[in-house]
Each structure stands twice: as structure tokens, then as C-alpha cells.
Amino acid sequence: MHWEYKAVSENLIETKASQWNVSKFLATLLLKKGFLEKEEVDNFLNPSIKKFRNPFDFEMMENVVEKIVTAKNNNQKLFIYGDYDVDGITAAIFLVLAFREIGIDIDYYIPNRMDEGYGLDKKTIDFIHENSGKLVITVDTGVNSHEDVEYARSLGIDVIVTDHHKSVKDEEEDNILFINPKLSDNYKFKYLAGAGVALKVAQGVYSYLNEDFSKLYQFMDVIMIGTVADVVPMFDENRIIISKGLETLKTTKIKGLVYLMKYLKLYNKDISTTDISYFVSPLINSLGRLGNSKLGADFFMKTDDFEIYNIIEEMKKANKQRRELERMIFDEANKMIQQKIDIDKIDLKYIFVASERWHPGVIGVVASRLSVKYNLPVAMISLKDGIAKASCRSIPGVNIFNILKLIEDKLIRFGGHDLAAGFIADEKNLPEIELLFQREIQVHEHNINQPKFLEIDLELPIDKINKNNISDIKKLGPFGLENKHPYFLDRGVKIIDTKFFGIENRHFNGFLLKNGKTYPLVAFDLSSKLHKNSKDMLYDIVYYPEKIINRGEEYYQFRLKDLKSHKI
Numbered sequence: 001m002h003w004e005y006k007a008v009s010e011n012l013i014e015t016k017a018s019q020w021n022v023s024k025f026l027a028t029l030l031l032k033k034g035f036l037e038k039e040e041v042d043n044f045l046n047p048s049i050k051k052f053r054n055p056f057d058f059e060m061m062e063n064v065v066e067k068i069v070t071a072k073n074n075n076q077k078l079f080i081y082g083d084y085d086v087d088g089i090t091a092a093i094f095l096v097l098a099f100r101e102i103g104i105d106i107d108y109y110i111p112n113r114m115d116e117g118y119g120l121d122k123k124t125i126d127f128i129h130e131n132s133g134k135l136v137i138t139v140d141t142g143v144n145s146h147e148d149v150e151y152a153r154s155l156g157i158d159v160i161v162t163d164h165h166k167s168v169k170d171e172e173e174d175n176i177l178f179i180n181p182k183l184s185d186n187y188k189f190k191y192l193a194g195a196g197v198a199l200k201v202a203q204g205v206y207s208y209l210n211e212d213f214s215k216l217y218q219f220m221d222v223i224m225i226g227t228v229a230d231v232v233p234m235f236d237e238n239r240i241i242i243s244k245g246l247e248t249l250k251t252t253k254i255k256g257l258v259y260l261m262k263y264l265k266l267y268n269k270d271i272s273t274t275d276i277s278y279f280v281s282p283l284i285n286s287l288g289r290l291g292n293s294k295l296g297a298d299f300f301m302k303t304d305d306f307e308i309y310n311i312i313e314e315m316k317k318a319n320k321q322r323r324e325l326e327r328m329i330f331d332e333a334n335k336m337i338q339q340k341i342d343i344d345k346i347d348l349k350y351i352f353v354a355s356e357r358w359h360p361g362v363i364g365v366v367a368s369r370l371s372v373k374y375n376l377p378v379a380m381i382s383l384k385d386g387i388a389k390a391s392c393r394s395i396p397g398v399n400i401f402n403i404l405k406l407i408e409d410k411l412i413r414f415g416g417h418d419l420a421a422g423f424i425a426d427e428k429n430l431p432e433i434e435l436l437f438q439r440e441i442q443v444h445e446h447n448i449n450q451p452k453f454l455e456i457d458l459e460l461p462i463d464k465i466n467k468n469n470i471s472d473i474k475k476l477g478p479f480g481l482e483n484k485h486p487y488f489l490d491r492g493v494k495i496i497d498t499k500f501f502g503i504e505n506r507h508f509n510g511f512l513l514k515n516g517k518t519y520p521l522v523a524f525d526l527s528s529k530l531h532k533n534s535k536d537m538l539y540d541i542v543y544y545p546e547k548i549i550n551r552g553e554e555y556y557q558f559r560l561k562d563l564k565s566h567k568i
Helices: 010-020 024-032 038-045 061-073 086-100 122-130 146-154 171-175 194-208 220-229 237-249 255-263 273-289 293-301 305-342 363-374 400-406 427-443 467-476
Strands: 002-005 077-082 106-109 133-139 158-162 177-179 351-355 378-384 387-393 413-416 420-426 453-456 488-501 507-514 517-523 538-550 553-565
Touching (some): 061 077, 061 177, 086 133, 086 220, 106 122, 122 146, 133 194, 158 194, 220 273, 255 293, 273 293, 293 305, 305 351, 305 363, 351 363, 351 427, 363 378
Antiparallel strands (some): 378 387, 538 553
């Protein structure tokens, strides 16, 4: 990985620090993010629920809200149909909690990943009909077909579709009520997660009924977890959702989250998006990945201590099983790839691998790891009974969704985002699909195997970090896609007392030694760069500091982003 560092003019830093009324340190980091105007800086540093966009900017929102309010006034039962991942589960649970607060009779249905697959279908509609449902709202997902909507209507059930995935809308869908920022001409922020879209629907209903919005925003932590899990850009409304959600999590109304925070030893910590991504989301997601998605939703709703404890135990078991499957699938896929490279002498431009042994709920995680490892687009395919289920991951410059769109006539179904998508196809069509996949990848060949760049914000020795720096860094959060954590450079540092952990010991912790003082560190996916047999080795490191609170004790920990041998 290439490191890139460009210093900012000292005069510009001083000028902007004065204009923005911030420290020179913070002004430097804001300038590195591209800010120049005071209004932009003020909006960025002060995310507020008052700055949420108007939900009625969605073309169909008024009709959607009226449909929901009519069902409420007629004492009709609603069902929320959610996808089986964290985003879908949290979107569904949020609407249930928010609507029950205002007297709506509502329940939820989360499909089983293994048995039911993606999208509202006739089997689920029958279940909703048998349980007196009169209106179903999908969240983070659509419907399998226009015929399914017509079938629901024939049973007296209305359907509202809320989603955020890219899709191709056909003429048959013109009479379906839908809320999707990517299909809206008027709604200008396109990057809401499924949970974020659910929030907009709830805002519309609360506004229409002139309800107290504090009853709605008390569950912002639920929306935040789904938004972080879906890896959406961290600006505009997503920045408001995540900052307010992290704040709400400190006094969460969700009893299961209180227990989970204690189990993860995060209860008294200044929780970050990284904590949600690395610890909270994988546990919730593990249930859905292995088939028991509804239990993940029940986790948010239960109030009985014993039931919550049992669900968390199931999460732990499922997460352990998920890790074991991930390790097995990664090893098998990696051997296939190495064979293509070493034996077939192929210069890889993409990865397209399939097996009957691979669990469809885990291949997405492995595809992400392989895409990072080889810096290539990846299609990982699970085969069963003649059906191929694929998870695809890509790299910047190669839009995997658009590629699938171009070959959709060979697919049963596809969907997703620019860099993460999936498809279902007949197994017998896979050879032709791979040829088409290869053809489309070649169009983007100039973006393949490009070197990765790590942009460094400031050269700053670790022993110069102080509380003011930490405070200023926190003002820039929450961090994630399109709002990366500021990275700092230090040179000639020793790494001592290392301990390795994680799958294949990919991660390590230990201490940094600088000028006779030691500082705690943690490093993810960097073990391979560590010279394990040289205790006196000096390193240049790219890092960021984070505040840790453990058993009432507060200290700084340094999270390494990359490291290289120091050259004197």
C-alpha cells in the first residue's frame, strides 16, 4: 500500500482556524477533508435532527402515509416484512417500536435466509393473511414479482415497498406504492440504508399525525446500528442518524442492547462506529447468516431477562460457527485462486469461484476478504439443488451492480449496490454467466490491479497526542465510508509484547515504544506485516488514537492502519 502525505499551507491553517473558531489541529483535519466554507464546517461539526430532510420530498410519501394512517384509524393490523440482515432487521423493529408508540396494531415477519430467500412472496402473504394482516410494508427489500402484489390485493392486503437497493423499475410497478431514494427524482440524498428509509416513513406518519417526535427518536440507536452495518456514506442524513444514534445508545430503551453492551464490555466505553461494525453487528448478523433471522429481530423486542440471555447465547454460538465456516470457505476459495495463478498461469482480473460446500449466508463475508486480499472484483457462489446463489464484491472503479444489470437475462434475480451485490441463477448457466462477467470486467480493466493509496492527514508523533487532539478528532466523527478517520504518521517506533488473535491470527495487540514510554496498540489484518523474529525492528506507522474506558480507568489506545519497516 502506497502512503500519500501532502502538507497544508501553515498560513491557510491559521486563517481558517480563526474564521472557523477552531484549533489549528482541527482546522488542518477539516482542510484535509476538503472543507473551505464556514457554513459547511458548521453543518458538519453540528449534526442536528433539525436538519433532517422533509420526508414528503419522496413523490409517493403522502400516499404511503395516508395508507398507514387509514389502517390505524380502521384498527387494521399491519405487518412489517424485513430483510434478514442487520439493516433489514433494525428497519423492521424500528417501525414496530415507533408505530406501537402511537397506537398502531403492528407485527413483523423476518424470512429465513435458508428456506425463503429474498423478497416478499406468496407464502409470506398467506401467513400475513392468516394472521389478519391488512397492510404489509417491506423494509430493506422489495417483492419477488408484480404477481405477488396482485395476489396480496386479491386477499385484501395492501403492499407498500420501502427499499434502498438499486433496481430497475418496470412499468408494471407504476401502481405500487414505493419509497426508494435511488428511484426518486425529488429526494436528493440517495444513500440512506434500509433503516434510514424506514425512519423517513416514520417521520412522515408522525408529522401527518402531529405526534411528538421524541417518541420516535428514542429508538434512533436501532436505526444507527442498521445504518452502520450497511456501510453507507457517512454524510448528510446518515451523519445525523449515526451521531444521534450513538448518543441514544448510551441510555438505550432496548433491554437486549443493554445486556449485549455489557457482554461486549462496551457499556462504559465511548462507543464508536468501529465498535458497532466489529462487535455488535456481527453478533446480530450471525443468527441471520445461519438461518435464524427472526431471533435477531426478537432480540430487540424481548424484555424478559432469561429470554434475552438465551438469545445472546445463541448469538455467541452462531458467531463461532460463522467464523469456522468463514475460515473453511476462505481456505478452499484461496486454494482455487492460487491454483489458477500458479498452475494455470492466469493473470487474474477477477475472481469467480463456486462450491456446493459453501454456506450462502457466509460467502458475502469471504467475498469481501478476498476482494481486499487480491484487490479484484469477486463473485462467490454457493450451489445447491441446481441453484447458484452468489455474493459479489468489487473495487473502486468497477461497478458490480451495473455489470449484473448488463447480464440480467441470464439471472433469475439480482440486486445490490455499486460495490456489493448478489444474484441467483440456474447452475447450468454459470459457464455462460462467467464469460459475460469476464467480458464486462474487461471493459474496466484499467481499474484492475491499481495500487492502493493510504492518505495521511498529518505527521504527528504518538507521544505528542493529547486530550485536546482526541477531543478534536471526536468532533469529526462518526467515521466510515466517505468520512474516513484521520490518519497520522509516526516514524521509528518499536512494537513490543505482541499477542495475536482472530482467524489465522490476522490481528494483534501489544505496545508501541517511543522515547522510553509505552503506549497500548491494536492492529487488525496487519499481522503479516510484522517481523515476528526481530524485537529490535523499528517501524513507521500510520495510526489514529482512541479513548478507552476500562473498569473506570481512562487511557489512550493507538489503532494501527498500516506499518512499514523504518528506513534510517
